[in-house]
Amino acid sequence: MLVEPRKPLAAAALALALAASLAAAAALAQQPAPLRIGYLNTFSGPIGPLGQDMYDGFMLGVEQAGGKLGGVPVDIIKQDDQFKPEVANQIVQKLIEKDKVPIITGVAGSNVMMAVQRAVAEKEVFLVGANAGPSELAGAQCSPLRFIASWQNDSWAEAAGKYASDKGYKKMLLVASNYQAGKDAVAGFKRFYKGQVVDEIYPGVTQPDFSAELTQIGADKPDAVFAFVPSGGINFIRQYQQAGLLKSVPLLTVGMADGTTLPALKESALGIQSVHFWAPDTDNPVSRQFVDSFEKKYGRIPSNFAAQGYDSALLLDAAIGRVKGDVSDKKAFTAALRQGSDKSVRGQLRFGNNNFPINDWYAFEVAKDAKGRVSLKTVATPLKGYQDSYHDKCAMK
Numbered sequence: 104m105l106v107e108p109r110k111p112l113a114a115a116a117l118a119l120a121l122a123a124s125l126a127a128a129a130a131l132a133q134q135p136a137p138l139r140i141g142y143l144n145t146f147s148g149p150i151g152p153l154g155q156d157m158y159d160g161f162m163l164g165v166e167q168a169g170g171k172l173g174g175v176p177v178d179i180i181k182q183d184d185q186f187k188p189e190v191a192n193q194i195v196q197k198l199i200e201k202d203k204v205p206i207i208t209g210v211a212g213s214n215v216m217m218a219v220q221r222a223v224a225e226k227e228v229f230l231v232g233a234n235a236g237p238s239e240l241a242g243a244q245c246s247p248l249r250f251i252a253s254w255q256n257d258s259w260a261e262a263a264g265k266y267a268s269d270k271g272y273k274k275m276l277l278v279a280s281n282y283q284a285g286k287d288a289v290a291g292f293k294r295f296y297k298g299q300v301v302d303e304i305y306p307g308v309t310q311p312d313f314s315a316e317l318t319q320i321g322a323d324k325p326d327a328v329f330a331f332v333p334s335g336g337i338n339f340i341r342q343y344q345q346a347g348l349l350k351s352v353p354l355l356t357v358g359m360a361d362g363t364t365l366p367a368l369k370e371s372a373l374g375i376q377s378v379h380f381w382a383p384d385t386d387n388p389v390s391r392q393f394v395d396s397f398e399k400k401y402g403r404i405p406s407n408f409a410a411q412g413y414d415s416a417l418l419l420d421a422a423i424g425r426v427k428g429d430v431s432d433k434k435a436f437t438a439a440l441r442q443g444s445d446k447s448v449r450g451q452l453r454f455g456n457n458n459f460p461i462n463d464w465y466a467f468e469v470a471k472d473a474k475g476r477v478s479l480k481t482v483a484t485p486l487k488g489y490q491d492s493y494h495d496k497c498a499m500k
Contacts, residue, residue, distance in 0.1 A: 137178040138428065140419075141198035143191060143219070144209035146183040149309055149334035152363045153408045154183075154211045157233050159401055160393075160409035161208070164416025167396065172416065173423025180204065186211075188218030195219045199226050205430050206231060208415055211408075213237045213256060213284040224248060227433060229440070233415040234408060236459060238287050242496030245457040248433065250440050252415040252452065254380060255459045255491035256284050257291030259357045262464030263329060263378040264295030265485040267355055273298045276325040278316060278339075280332050281305040288331040288357060294492065301325050306332060313339050317346045327353040337364050344371045360469050362406030365477050372477060375469045380462040381410045381448050382479040384472070389417075390448040404478055410448045418444045418452055455490045457497035463487050 142161070144154035158181065170176060180202055184191035198204045199222070207223060208231040210216050216235035223230045224246045236255040240246070267275060277292060277300060279285035289303060301323050304316050313335065320328055328348075332339045336359035343349055353376065360368075360377040383394050383404050393413055397405040405413075418440065425439035426432060443453040443460075455461050464486040467479040 137176040138172070138206075138423070138430065139178045139180060139202055139204045140172075141195075141202065141204040141207040142179050142181045142209045143184055143194060143198070143207055143215070144182075145186040145211045145215070146181075147185050150186045150211055153234070153333070153406075154209070156363055156406045156408040157209060157211060157412035160397065160405060160412030160414075161233065161416045162412075163393075163397060163400060163409075164413045164420065168416075168420055172420045173425070173428055175423055175428035184210075184212075184215050186215065188214055191215045191219050192222065195222055199223070199228055205229060206419070208419070209233055209412075210235050213287070214282055216240070217283065220244075220246070220249065229430070229433075229436065231415055231419060231440070233411045235284070236491075237283055238290075238493050241457050241459050241491050242493035243498075245497035245499055247437050247458070247499060250418070250454065250458045251460065252418050253411040253460070254462055255493065256287035257294070257493075258462065258486075258489065258491050259378050259380070259464065260288040260291030260329075260331065261295045261492065262466070262485045262489070263355055263357055264292040266376075266378060266466045266483060267292075267327060267329065268295065268297040269483070269485060270327075270353075272326040272353070274301050274325045275299070276302045276304070276320055276323055276328050278304045278306065278320075278328060278330040278332060280308045280310075280334065282308050284333075285331055291492070292329050298326075306335070308334055310335055311338055313342050317342055317348065320348060320352060321346070325352060327355055329355045330359060331357050333358045336360075337367050340364070340368055340372055340375065349374060358407075360467075361408070361479065362404045363408060365469065365479075366403065369477050372469045373471075377467045377469065377479060378464060378485070379407045379467070380464055381407055382465065382467050382481055384479065384481055385448065385465075387448075387450045389446050389450070393448050404476065414444070414447050414449070414452060417446045420444075421446065455494045456499050457491070457494045458499070459491050459494065461488055461490045464489060 213235040232251040355376045421444040422439040466483040470480040472478040
């Protein structure tokens with residue numbers, strides 16, 4: 104016997120399926136479009152490892168927030184400036200004009216920062232720097248839409264100068280790469296150092312060999328050497344140690360002894376002194392959690408640069424959340440960024456009037472950690488709650 108199909112039930116099932124499909128489509132349509140953020144940094148050449156560490160730290164922060172910042176899905180547009188200002192300018196133009204990004208972050212090099220900052224400001228795009236902090240931008244050229252989540256270029260060298268004086272070094276020789284950040288480092292060191300500077304040496308930015316400089320150090324016989332040679336840091340330290348200088352002339356550095364260089368230098372770097380606002384042994388909950396998560400994900404000890412990248416993500420997460428994802432209201436988003444972040448590897452990120460952070464500065468010694476790995480050990484705090492030397496030249500209040 105034939106049974107007629109139950110047409111009403113079939114029709115009802117089809118209607119339910121259609122309704123579910125329409126509901127799903129409506130829900131998808133209601134989801135906010137991803138917030139586009141331009142990530143400009145150096146990923147090639149000698150500076151490449153610094154940029155990669157900054158990016159890895161930043162993306163760890165995004166990943167921990169579920170692929171969102173401030174509760175909003177984000178589309179991170181990664182770009183390599185090659186440490187070349189002209190390349191960076193072309194990238195920024197594309198990010199602003201074609202990709203329509205309201206925020207650009209990253210930026211390792213001060214030369215790149217100085218090249219792009221004007222165009223970014225003129226287009227009223229927010230710039231959240233995670234490394235470079237030139238003196239000009241902390242002073243008269245400060246901008247309400249530019250925030251530096253790391254430090255002002257002079258500050259770590261100022262803290263190093265204070266530490267050198269505290270150590271009792273009477274005569275010092277200064278070595279710094281011949282570009283803006285190098286000149287800022289020397290100026291900052293001399294601002295706080297109370298002893299005699301016997302000489303200043305400025306090797307090329309990408310110089311690979313430092314034999315001539317080391318010969319001069321041996322001839323001048325200073326009590327200690329202060330060095331900032333970021334792109335050639337590994338070679339400089341190796342040659343310094345191989346020349347036997349490390350045993351007789353203490354080496355105080357900034358930007359040369361951290362998670363980007365110590366894995367290569369290993370025991371040859373033991374005893375070197377360094378200054379920064381953070382190291383892997385910084386003792387607060389956010390820092391401990393960051394170090395643990397970074398090591399598990401990437402299989403290495405995070406550098407200062409990775410920590411700065413992570414902090415820039417935490418800052419954006421807090422600020423975007425305060426405006427509920429609407430960064431088009433520039434006044435409101437500026438105010439949200441100026442509040443800083445209560446979550447930071449440094450404990451708390453807070454800004455001065457020029458949108459540069461107020462930091463505690465620590466001195467470290469390269470030593471083995473509890474696991475027997477070559478890392479950094481905190482030994483002193485030369486400056487506490489320090490605001491940079493240029494903030495009073497900034498018209499913002």
